[in-house]
Amino acid sequence: MYATRPALRRVRLLFSLLCLMMGLTMFLSPPTTTAKSYHKAVWIPVDSTIERGLESFLHRAFAEAQEQQADLVILHINTPGGEVNAADQIGQLIRQSPIHVIAYIDNQAFSAGTYIALNANEIIMTPGSSMGAATPIDLAGNAADIKFISGWSNKMKAAAELNKRNPEVARAMVEIDTEFPGLKPKGTVLSLDAQQAKKLGYADEVVSGKEELLAKLGIQADSLQAIEPTGGEKVARFVTSPFVMSALLVIGLVGIVVELFAPGFGVAGTISLVSFGLYFFGHYVAGFANWLHIGLFVIGILLMILEIFLPGGIVGAIGFISIVTGLVMAAYDTQQGLASLGVAALITAIVTFLLVKRYGVKGLFNKFILGDIQRNEEGYVAPRDQRGLHRKTGIALTPLRPAGVVKLEGNRVDAVSVGGFIAAGTAVVVVQVEGTRVVVAEQEQKE
Structure with a gap:
């Protein structure tokens, strides 16, 4: 009986060690679930200046990605910034998309570009790339008023909090008077390189380039669908x-x-x-x-032309309003x-x-008004005698179809051609004068 106790102890010890090793193995080994795999990914460029045209393109691109049943959108961001309002709408588009969105920054994503990236589910950068410097400026290049900066700062903070990023970092990217110890003194705006962004949680990964990015995501380069803007x-x-x-x-x-x-x-x-x-x-x-706006503009132009023949101002005023309305509404x-x-x-x-x-x-x-003015207090004014122009030579200032303007003895004279069309710049001679009617013909060229 005494001989079996040591054996029992050894069995229990071995069993305990086995259980401990199994537990450690389960604890230390990586989880059995692998990173999410994507069956369909699309690549969408977000480059140059951010403006309303980019917003329109991205709406179309995201809709096309959904039609293709894509489950991943990679936004290739390389922009110095742009319009805040356009970036705000693009950010809303990204947030509302059911597709997982990755912002890939391989050069720069400043100002409005940073805001777009913060709305994505993930941010991946390359060494040497930067993001931040998101203080809004006006058309003169000066910082916007404090009320606008405050509103934009709140939007940046809210975008950062979407994926549990430090909102104070986003605030330091916008507010010049905000100090961020160790990174930004007062009087400047914060921008981050790839390593700083990774350290602060603003970049989820830093990759060497597009090939490493696709490898990490488990995407074959030949299966990646690019959606480019049309001409x-x-x-x-x-x-x-x-x-x-x-x-x-x-x-x-x-x-x-x-x-x-x-x-x-x-x-x-x-x-x-x-x-x-x-x-x-x-x-x-x-x-x-739309066609309504274009139609308003065209109608306005036609009414302005009609005003030439129907003087009075009303038609012209309606035409002017129509033109302005069409341009502004468009x-x-x-x-x-x-x-x-x-x-x-x-x-x-x-x-x-x-x-x-x-x-x-x-x-x-001079094309739209009469040269002579008849005033009652001055009595009847006879038209100028132009009989002295007979046989005078000159040049056609405008095409004569058959009416037009010619230059005779240094003066502009309304005239009609004796027959067909006379092109502008053609030498002419007066062949007939009847009262105020001056008739001209092409001058024969001497050999």
């Missing part, structure tokens, strides 16, 4: 930029004014039409303009549309003043 969307992104939008309106309005100083329809009128065409095309592709934001149109109108007014000063009012309106 029209690229034009829309360019056109809907506030600076470009204002420039197109300036060119369009100035072109109309310059055209009024030049008889006939020439280069200025063509450039004006192209500018307005690009404006409406870009906003239409981006989803901000913009993605009414306030931005009014601001851009206001800048364009101011510049156009300055150009008009300079042209009137150079050429006089007559140069602007």
Whole structure:
């Protein structure tokens, strides 16, 4: 009996050691569940400046990703920032998407780009890339007012908290007067490189490049579907930029004014039409303009032309209102549309003043008003005797179809051709004068 007790102890000891080893093995071994695998991933670029055209493209891209039943969206972010309002809408799009979203930053994601990245489920960066510096600025390049900065700071903090990131770091990226010990003194804004972002929990992973990123996600490069902007969307992104939008309106309005100083329809009128065409095309592709807005603009132009033949001001005023309404409603934001149109109108007014000063009012309106004014108090004024122009030679200033304007002895004279069409610049001779009616023909060239 005594001989069996040591044996029992050894058996119990071995059993205990076995249980302990099994427990340690289960504790120390990695979990049996592997990282989530994705059956369909799409790659969407978020580059250049962030504006409303990008927002429109991303709405289309996310919708297409859902149609393809993708379960992963990789946003390739490389942007210096852009419009806060556009970034806000893009952030909302990402939050509401049922698809897992990864923000991949391989260069920069500053300002509004940081906000977009913070709304993603994960942020993955490459060495040498940066994010942050999200203080909003105005068109003059100065920091926005304190009320706007406070609101944007709250949005950045809320986006950081979505995935349990330190909201104070996001706050330090926006507020200049906020101090972040060890990273940012007062008077500056915080930006993070990849290693700093990883240490602070703002980057979930740091990878060497796209190949390592896909390897970590278990995605084959040839199975990755890229959704790129179309040619029209690229034009829309360019056109809907506030600076470009204002420039197109300036060119369009100035072109109309310059055209009024030049008889006939020439280069200025063509450039004006192209500018307005690009404006409406870009906003239409981006989803901000529709046929109603384009129709209002076209009707306004027609009414302004009709005012030439139906003077009185009412038709012209309605046409002007119609043009303004069409341009402003076509913009993605009414306030931005009014601001851009206001800048364009101011510049156009300055150009008009300079042209009137150079050429006089007559140069602007000589196609639309009569040269002689009949006043009752002065009695009847006989029309100027033009019989002395007979056999005089000159040059056609405008095409004659058959009516037009010719230059005779240094003066502009309304005339009609004796027969068919006479092109502008053609040498002419007066063949008949009947009262105020001057008839011209092409001058025969001597060999």
